[in-house]
Amino acid sequence: MHIVVCVKQVPDTKIIKINPKTNTLDRRSAPAILNPYDAHAVQEAVRLKSILGRGKISVLSMGPPQATEVIKKCIEIGADEGYLISDRAFAGADTLATSYALSKALEKIASVDPIDLVICGKHAIDGDTGQVGPGIARRLDIPPVTNVIEVSEVNSNDRTIVIKRKLSNGYELVQANMPCLLTVEKEINKIEYSPLSNMLKAARYKSHIWSVSDLGEVNITQLGLKGSPTVVGKMFTPPKLEGGKMLDGTSDEQVSQLMEVLLEQKELLNVK
Amino acid sequence: MEEYQGVWVFIEQSEGEIAGVSLELLGAGRQLADKLEVPLAGVLLGEKVRELSTQVIGHGADIVYLIDDPVLKYYRTESYMKCVNNLALKYRPEIFLYGATPNGKDLASAVATDLSTGLTADTTMLDVDVEKRLLEASRPAFGGNIMATILCKKNRPQMATVRPKVMKALPFDGVRIGEVVEEMIELSEEDMRTKVLEIVKNVTKAASLADAHVIVCGGKGMGDLEGFELIHELADTIGASVGGTRDVIEAGWLPHELQIGQTGETVTPKIYFAIGLSGAIQHVVGMKNSELIIAINKDPNAPIFEAATYGIVGDAFEVVPKLIEQFKQIRVKQGGEVSYV
Ligand SMILES: Cc1cc2nc3c(=O)[nH]c(=O)nc-3n(C[C@H](O)[C@H](O)[C@H](O)COP(=O)(O)OP(=O)(O)OC[C@H]3O[C@@H](n4cnc5c(N)ncnc54)[C@H](O)[C@@H]3O)c2cc1C
Ligand SMILES: Nc1ncnc2c1ncn2[C@@H]1O[C@H](COP(=O)(O)O)[C@@H](O)[C@H]1O
Numbered sequence: 001m002h003i004v005v006c007v008k009q010v011p012d013t014k015i016i017k018i019n020p021k022t023n024t025l026d027r028r029s030a031p032a033i034l035n036p037y038d039a040h041a042v043q044e045a046v047r048l049k050s051i052l053g054r055g056k057i058s059v060l061s062m063g064p065p066q067a068t069e070v071i072k073k074c075i076e077i078g079a080d081e082g083y084l085i086s087d088r089a090f091a092g093a094d095t096l097a098t099s100y101a102l103s104k105a106l107e108k109i110a111s112v113d114p115i116d117l118v119i120c121g122k123h124a125i126d127g128d129t130g131q132v133g134p135g136i137a138r139r140l141d142i143p144p145v146t147n148v149i150e151v152s153e154v155n156s157n158d159r160t161i162v163i164k165r166k167l168s169n170g171y172e173l174v175q176a177n178m179p180c181l182l183t184v185e186k187e188i189n190k191i192e193y194s195p196l197s198n199m200l201k202a203a204r205y206k207s208h209i210w211s212v213s214d215l216g217e218v219n220i221t222q223l224g225l226k227g228s229p230t231v232v233g234k235m236f237t238p239p240k241l242e243g244g245k246m247l248d249g250t251s252d253e254q255v256s257q258l259m260e261v262l263l264e265q266k267e268l269l270n271v272k
Numbered sequence: 273m274e275e276y277q278g279v280w281v282f283i284e285q286s287e288g289e290i291a292g293v294s295l296e297l298l299g300a301g302r303q304l305a306d307k308l309e310v311p312l313a314g315v316l317l318g319e320k321v322r323e324l325s326t327q328v329i330g331h332g333a334d335i336v337y338l339i340d341d342p343v344l345k346y347y348r349t350e351s352y353m354k355c356v357n358n359l360a361l362k363y364r365p366e367i368f369l370y371g372a373t374p375n376g377k378d379l380a381s382a383v384a385t386d387l388s389t390g391l392t393a394d395t396t397m398l399d400v401d402v403e404k405r406l407l408e409a410s411r412p413a414f415g416g417n418i419m420a421t422i423l424c425k426k427n428r429p430q431m432a433t434v435r436p437k438v439m440k441a442l443p444f445d446g447v448r449i450g451e452v453v454e455e456m457i458e459l460s461e462e463d464m465r466t467k468v469l470e471i472v473k474n475v476t477k478a479a480s481l482a483d484a485h486v487i488v489c490g491g492k493g494m495g496d497l498e499g500f501e502l503i504h505e506l507a508d509t510i511g512a513s514v515g516g517t518r519d520v521i522e523a524g525w526l527p528h529e530l531q532i533g534q535t536g537e538t539v540t541p542k543i544y545f546a547i548g549l550s551g552a553i554q555h556v557v558g559m560k561n562s563e564l565i566i567a568i569n570k571d572p573n574a575p576i577f578e579a580a581t582y583g584i585v586g587d588a589f590e591v592v593p594k595l596i597e598q599f600k601q602i603r604v605k606q607g608g609e610v611s612y613v
Contacts, residue, residue, distance in 0.1 A: 128535050129393035134381035143465045144349050146378045168373045170473035177465040229390030233421040244581040254584045255594040261582055
C-alpha cells in the first residue's frame with residue numbers, strides 16, 4: 001500500500017503577533033511549522049502502515065525551499081520519502097491552483113509507484129479553507145472523504161476502506177473504494193514520540209525537489225497567481241461593534257450590577 | 273460572462289430536514305438577488321424531498337431546481353457534485369452559495385474544481401458590487417483583527433461557503449409563489465465508489481454547544497489548566513456549557529470540539545460569558561450574535577468589550593468567585609436550585 005500525505009509549511013499562528021496599529025502581521029514572531037492537521041495525517045499513515053505490516057509512505061509539499069524542514073519533520077514521524085515542488089511559477093496560488101500543482105506532482109509520483117491512498121489535513125491553519133484536499137481528489141478523479149475522525153477498516157483484498165466522518169450533528173460511517181483521498185481531523189490520533197532511528201534518518205534526509213519542468217505536461221496558466229481565480233479585494237477592520245455598558249465600581253459593586261442583569265433573564269432562570 | 277445570471281443557494285438537507293444555514297443563506301441570497309435584480313434559486317437534491325420545495329420558496333427563493341433520486345438519499349460528493357455541476361452548466365448562475373458545513377464545504381470544493389472557478393471559504397459577510405456584478409465575500413484574514421474581501425473577477429459562478437448562524441433567515445411566508453424546475457440526471461448506484469453505511473446523530477459535544485442557551489467561554493487569561501477550573505465552576509453553578517478560545521484548545525485545557533470561533537463552532541446563545549479572552553476577530557465572528565454578552569477582562573482596551581453588552585474590567589479570579597458566590601446564596605435563600613436552562 002502506497003500512501004501519500006500532502007503537507008504544508010505554515011507560520012505558527014499561535015505565536016504570531018499582530019501590530020495593532022497597522023493591522024499587519026509581525027512575521028518575525030512566527031516560526032514556520034508543519035501544519036498541525038498534516039502532522040496527524042502523517043501519523044495516521046504511519047498507523048495504517050504498521051497495522052497492515054507493510055507499505056510505503058511518501059509526503060508531498062508545495063512551498064519555498066525551506067519547506068524541506070517540514071518534510072524532515074514528517075520523516076521523523078515515520079514517512080519514507082519526501083517530495084517538494086518548489087518554483088516561482090507556483091507562487092501566489094489560491095486553492096484551485098494549489099490543488100492543480102499538487103495533483104500534477106501526485107501523478108508523477110504515481111507513475112513510478114501507484115498510489116492507494118492520499119491523506120490531507122482538514123485545513124491549513126494559515127488560511128483555514130480546507131478546499132485543497134477535495135480539489136486534489138477531483139483532479140485525480142478519486143472519491144474524497146473529508147473530516148475523517150477514524151479509519152475503522154482497511155481491506156487490502158477488495159481494496160476498500162471504512163471511515164468515520166464527522167458531520168455537523170454527529171458522524172457517518174462511509175465505505176470507499178481505494179484509491180481515495182481523506183482529509184483528517186485532529187482527533188483521529190495522537191502524535192507518537194518518534195523512535196531515535198527516525199530522528200537520525202530525518203537529520204540526514206534529502207528531499208526530492210522538483211520544479212515545474214520536472215512535472216511533465218503542465219498547463220502553466222493554471223499555476224500560481226495566474227491560475228488563481230480569487231483575489232483579495234480589500235482589507236478592512238470590521239465595522240466596530242458598539243460595545244455596551246461598562247459596569248463600574250469595586251468588584252463587589254460590579255458583581256451586584258451584573259447579578260441584576262442576569263436575574264432579569266427570567267425565562268432562562270430555573271429556580272427550583 | 274453575461275450569460276451567467278442569478279443567485280443560487282445549495283439547500284443542504286438530511287433525512288428530509290433542511291439545515292438552518294441553508295435557510296439563512298436564502299435570506300442573505302435574497303438581498304443579493306434583489307440588488308442585482310435577478311431571481312434567487314435553491315438547489316434541492318435528495319430522495320423524496322419534493323415537499324421541501326415549499327419551504328425553500330417560503331424562505332425567499334423564486335426557483336427551486338430539484339433532483340429527486342434514490343441515489344441521492346445520503347450526501348456523497350460524487351453523486352451530489354455530478355448533479356450540481358450539471359445544473360450549473362445548464363442554467364449558469366453568477367453567484368452560488370453553500371453553508372460552511374462539512375458537506376457544504378466538501379461539495380463546494382469539488383464543484384469549484386470542476387467548474388474551474390473561485391471559491392471563498394468560511395465567509396462571514398456578503399455583499400455585491402452591482403455595477404461590476406461582483407460578489408464581495410469577506411472573511412477574517414490571517415492572523416489579525418482584520419477582514420479580507422475576496423473577489424472572483426474573471427470566472428463564473430462566483431462561489432462562497434458561508435458560516436452557519438451569521439446570516440439571518442427570512443420568516444416563512446406561506447403565500448410566496450415560486451417555480452419548481454425538476455431535472456433528471458442519470459445516476460446509478462453501481463457507478464458510486466462510496467457508500468454511506470450508517471449515520472449516527474448528535475453524539476459530539478459540539479452539537480450541544482451549538483444548542484446551548486448559556487455558554488461560559490474562557491480564554492488564555494485563565495492562566496493554566498488549574499485556573500481554567502474556575503470557568504467550569506461557574507458553568508456548573510449556573511448550568512451552562514463550557515467553551516474556549518483557540519489558544520485554550522491549543523493549550524490542551526479543553527477538547528477541540530469546544531472551540532468557539534472561525535475555526536470552531538459558531539454559537540448564538542441567550543447569554544455568553546467571555547472571560548479572560550481578548551476578543552480576536554476569529555473568536556468574535558463565532559459568538560457576536562449571542563443575545564447578551566458579558567465580558568470580564570482585566571485589560572480595559574481588550575477588543576472583546578466592543579462586542580459585549582456588559583463589560584467588567586477586572587481580574588477574573590476576583591470577579592468570578594464572587595459571581596459564583598452570589599448564585600450560591602440565591603440558591604440557599606430559595607432553598608433549591610438556581611440554574612439556567
Ligand atoms: C486562521 C486563524 C483562525 C483562528 N480561529 C480561531 C477560532 O476559531 N477561535 C478562537 O478563539 N481563536 C481563533 N484564532 C486565534 C485568535 O486570533 C486569537 O489568537 C485567540 O482567540 C486568542 O485567544 P484568547 O483570547 O484566549 O487569548 P489572548 O488573546 O492571549 O487573550 C487573553 C486575555 O485575557 C486577559 N486576561 C489575562 N489575565 C486575566 C485575568 N486574571 N482576568 C481577566 N482577564 C485576564 C488579557 O487581558 C487578554 O485580553 C484563529 C487565528 C487564526 C490565524
Ligand atoms: N502548499 C501545500 N503543499 C502540500 N499540501 C498542501 C498545501 N496546501 C494545502 N495542502 C494540503 O491541503 C490541506 C488543506 O489545506 P487548505 O485547503 O489550504 O486549508 C492541508 O492540510 C494539506 O494537507
